[in-house]
Amino acid sequence: MKRLFPLLKKEEGFLFPYMIGITAITLLALLSSLTVYQNHLQSTAFLEEHLRIESLLQLSKKTFRTEYVKKKIGMENGTLHYSFPDGTVDIQYSTLPTGEIQVIFQVETDQEANYYSKQRLNFPSK
Numbered sequence: 001m002k003r004l005f006p007l008l009k010k011e012e013g014f015l016f017p018y019m020i021g022i023t024a025i026t027l028l029a030l031l032s033s034l035t036v037y038q039n040h041l042q043s044t045a046f047l048e049e050h051l052r053i054e055s056l057l058q059l060s061k062k063t064f065r066t067e068y069v070k071k072k073i074g075m076e077n078g079t080l081h082y083s084f085p086d087g088t089v090d091i092q093y094s095t096l097p098t099g100e101i102q103v104i105f106q107v108e109t110d111q112e113a114n115y116y117s118k119q120r121l122n123f124p125s126k
Helices: 016-069
Strands: 077-084 087-095 101-109 114-121
Touching (some): 016 087, 016 114
């Protein structure tokens, strides 16, 4: 009876080096794909945290503007603390002689990320 697969039955080891090569290439491709996936997960987490910080900054700026225009807070200088679901914002403000307001925002998210921003704002007095 003839052998059906003579390459698989040879004892010289013709097929083994090819199998090792194919296995190594497959494992290399798998590991590199996993590394790329981990990097994407990490960058996504950083982007989500950046979005939280930006939304906290916008919320606090809007709340500060509303309170400042309605004259619920002092007009010269002061410190405010706002708590939001995603974190807290501390604001230090002072009115400049030009009529602008210098505002320092210190944002801290619930994930312990911190952000510091110094801005000059110009709100209408009404």
